[in-house]
Amino acid sequence: MKIVEMQVTPVAFPDPPLRNSTGVHEPYALRTLVKLTTDDGFSGWGETYGGSAAIAGLEEARRHVIGADPFAIEALRLKVGDPRSFSPLEVASLDILGQALGQPVYNLLGGKVRQPIEFAAYLFYHFDCDLYGECLTTEAMIRQAHRLVDAYGFRALKLKGGVLPPDEEMETLRALRAEFGPDFRLRHDPNAIWSVETSIRVTNELEGVLEYMEDPTWGIEGMAAVNARVNVPLSTNMCLVAFSDFPENIRQRAVDVVLSDHHYWGGLRATAEMGRICETWGMGVSMHSNSHLGVSLAAMLHAAASTPHLTYACDTHYVWIEEDILVGGKLPFTDGCMNVPEGPGLGIAIDEDAVARMAEDYRKCGQTTRDDVGFMQRNYDPTWQPLRPRW
């Protein structure tokens, strides 16, 4: 079996004006879809970041992909090098293998160790928009949380913070705790926008409220300085994002929980290996998310289903998209959980007309990279600077 075709399709889909520490989401989220086809007619899909850099990385990898045996995953990894470019190629290869072998991808990763897979509600402060109005206060955030909990059944709530002054966000978290009670697990993610001092103060004040605090401050040194002074576990998807980050993180015990993400760790097999390292050093594992479509979601579900060491509910932006590219529409949540698709490969069917529409939107939207800072400056606050630390 040989890969004979590699189709790279940039797509764009509507995104609400979600806030974060660097600015605000633009009207479209960008992703890149990869479709690999073999000489015997199997097609597999992968999905990764959007924009010109991701596309360039995939095009750079093309010469290693065409003609490759889809079973030779590690050989392809060594050739491609960059884990971000390799990741969607690995997922598409596994999708092909699963179809060729009549097995769900999780069975090519060691089999299922959990079902269903729990997710956390991803709460965002956001500017005014048609669908959701505005959410920049504690009261509005409580309404948002109720909307997501009612619609999807989540039992864990993650607040994307670093938007309002820390004491206001603390008020929001305390209000969420009061509203939903101690059975709901809460997380806070200020995206490294606080100083070490602010991080220590706020994290300690939220002891007993949070299951973990995610990236309160910048860098391994900063996180280690915070971790030495707090009891709440610290998690990260910013200061530990590659295997080469482990040694120094572990030397300093900068973080307690790693948010895995197959898109930058280098695929689903690498995610399991990352989990083994975390298990070995007594660290927890959760799962990170960017705005994504159903191919990434399916890959996340297969990784989550087969990775033994995954110790927290996963994050996903999936509730914030209106339309997916899957035949049959979006995958459903039940009680805040999803089941891993059971069919061969990723277990999903792609609606190529929907892909074509989103590809057309990519061409029309004029965005070629993610620019939360620029969009904030141009549309909401001309004086905006993503200063770090802000508080």
Place this chain on the structure above:
Amino acid sequence: MKIVEMQVTPVAFPDPPLRNSTGVHEPYALRTLVKLTTDDGFSGWGETYGGSAAIAGLEEARRHVIGADPFAIEALRLKVGDPRSFSPLEVASLDILGQALGQPVYNLLGGKVRQPIEFAAYLFYHFDCDLYGECLTTEAMIRQAHRLVDAYGFRALKLKGGVLPPDEEMETLRALRAEFGPDFRLRHDPNAIWSVETSIRVTNELEGVLEYMEDPTWGIEGMAAVNARVNVPLSTNMCLVAFSDFPENIRQRAVDVVLSDHHYWGGLRATAEMGRICETWGMGVSMHSNSHLGVSLAAMLHAAASTPHLTYACDTHYVWIEEDILVGGKLPFTDGCMNVPEGPGLGIAIDEDAVARMAEDYRKCGQTTRDDVGFMQRNYDPTWQPLRPRW
């Protein structure tokens, strides 16, 4: 697909009186073969340590195996717990999956990253025996090395040391270097029988002669004390034998090279994960061996073929057995290397008559555990004590 039968067969096969730091090999080497059979008629084989403890561990695991889906490898690992008991079950499961899917096991482990797989000649001092005479001097060891190099084409030579006083073994290694030249890579393995002081002295005197020194002294603390004072890389299969050994080893930088062994690391998938940890912390990987038959060898070949981070030629005792249980006899070396079997599963066919003969030998031989110390005392030196450190 379900596993419906688990056959555990203890076997014994002749072993020469090979010396090591604790004593001498008994007349028979013991192994345990595991054959799993599924409801749709596939059978897979695994092989592990011999003797009553290994058998008891497998029998303890039986309740988790019968009825299990052979794809659910990680779930079985979590249930079985003990990596030594799990390992042959994982190998047998992968053998089944490969046959059911029509794929060699290496393709279920990420595909092939190297071919052929290089091995080192395993040189042993030994007492007198019919096949090889006696080898307890430098001159005899040179003859042994020539015999193995001529017969199999090895380009790496490993000396099982800790048998003669350190200065005599140094003389042997220098003579090997003089005889075979710098293109042959040399290793020394005194099995932790030296003091820290002796280890430092001998290792430094052999700088430029050895590619690595294996387990000169006992324990993480001892190895770290040696490593701080030598430039020759230190390798181990004694002080880093489980994932839980990594953190302290890495804190102290006790070793530079880990000798992998799927039999105690917990299978072929765990071997690759161990390799990823070594890669992450800048450590090398070689492969350890005990006396073994062709099922273990095939498993080692599939692990070696598919594990990206394997940085030295592998060890194997395979040249010291006269007969194997494979249809067609022993797998051949070419230029010191072997090719991974290319058929479905492990790619080997088992001669069940040969297994039955070796099972009969197990029943007759009277050995139920490995006892190098007792055999030394009873047959060669009644005053023998395996004191550590000896020198």
